[in-house]
Amino acid sequence: MDGQTLTLRSDTDGRIRRSARPYDRITVIGMGAWGTALAAVAASAGREVRLWGRRADLARDINETRVNTRHLPDAHLPEGILALTDLPAALEHSEAVLLVTPSRTLRKVCAELRPYLPQGVPLVLCCKGIEQGTGYLLSHLVEEELPGHPVGALSGPTFAKETVLGHPTAATIAFEFRYTDRLRPEDSPAARLSVSMSSSAFRPYISDDLVGVEIGGAVKNVIAIACGMMTGAGFAENTRAALIARGMDEMKFLAEALGGRRETITGLSGAGDLTLTCSSTTSRNMSLGVQLGQGKARSECFDGKKVVVEGEVNAISVVDLARRIGVHMPICETVHAILHEGAALDESFTDLWARPLESEPRALSIELVHPKARRDPAQ
Structure with missing residues (x-):
């Protein structure tokens, strides 16, 4: 296939079946419970995952014992996750970045990421809220701090512990769709992220309504x-x-x-x-x-x-x-x-x-x- 996207038509219901290319290397910003759970989801889906946080002791525990001893002590994490406190190393060659920080610290974290983000890499909000004072949706905040990157959100009924333990879980991945995304939806960031995170237990749905998804969260x-x-x-x-x-x-x-x-x-x-x-x-x-x-x-x-x-x-x-x-x-x-x-x-x-x-x-x-x-x- 040489990296090309294959399009198939179902014989049963007439719907077009499309294959999307996953993002192979994903960085997760935030070593809390939900960040760790999403790192586990991506690793279980076959991705190479860098999990960044500030605490060296947690990074060491995750790398040595495959357990986040502070936030998810009962869950054993899959192989394929490298926990880091070095931000440039965590972002090097990343193809997609999941932002899993408290909403109140998001603007500060974005400023820290700015010098090290690979050009044009999609950013996925995995925190929920509206910025106090400005009234900005978090996607607007990120677009202001980190222009030139597609910005989306991952949201849904997802407790971290249940997700990391492999209980069947569904969520929505939303990005605004450009004209070219509608012509070739399989190449859109939302579709590619959905494929990147999909496993036998985690099922992401695709949306173009970023505002609706953010407001719900x-x-x-x-x-x-x-x-x-x-x-x-x-x-x-x-x-x-x-x-x-x-x-x-x-x-x-x-x-x-x-x-x-x-x-x-x-x-x-x-x-x-x-x-x-x-x-x-x-x-x-x-x-x-x-x-x-x-x-x-x-x-x-x-x-x-x-x-x-x-x-x-x-x-x-x-x-x-x-x-x-x-x-x-x-x-x-x-x-x-x-x-x-x-x-x-x-x-x-x-x-x-x-x-x-x-x-x-x-x-x-x-x-x-x-x-x-x-x-x-x-x-």
Whole structure:
């Protein structure tokens, strides 16, 4: 085949079957649980993987014992992963780079990468959020810091431990499609990354809706905190299901306002990720909400340890962005008020449920005063 792409037509359903060339050498930036899990996924798919992080002890453990002793102590990593603390060495000859750092440190990390990135190499966001202050989606941030590189995102219902242990897992890989990508989709970064990461256990789907995928990943963490709060306060499945469904609607409105597609929010990176994150305390977002709902002070959560919870940060940036562009997101507003404005949890959720009664299809456009709404003291 000499590196050429083969195109086949199925005799059964008429769909064109295409073969895409994988990226053979992948660099993963971030040696935490999710970065390590994605390194394992890529190695299991036959790729040569460089896993970069700042901690020399973790790099040594991974190289010598095939275990990330701090973040995934129960998982044995496959061969084909080389852990490094030397950034130039990690990026040398890389064909694709996965960015798996906390969203709040992403801009700083991009500045560190700039001198060493191979020209034109695709960058894949594997963190989720909206930049506080600017309101930028993370892809916009990366494009600003690292121009000249295709930027995409990998997102979906993916707990790191389950992924690295080989439980069947699906995710979405999204890049904006250029005209040439539509003519030859098998040569697009999204298609090539999908093939690069595919294995018997990990199944990536391909998307051209980068905005929709990013919004799903950013907002679901905030909704998960809401679900956790109500669970911790003693409410049951009805409440959680309602928050998931209406939270997904908030995700749709925000994605659509920014040029994304509502359809994307019903997929893996939206409904799939939202359902997973809102259903288990394996999620730090859900876990934080549960502890707060049980009446713990924020400083007492996670046994007083400093644990980064993306939804706690995202509650600020998501609500700020929604307010800027005029999108109403009452669940996210409620979480923001409790976490960052000192609002009482019980009163805030009572008010959430007593908002004006609305029609579920937007086109019906009905709004009624809720009979149990508290009167505004100023009136």
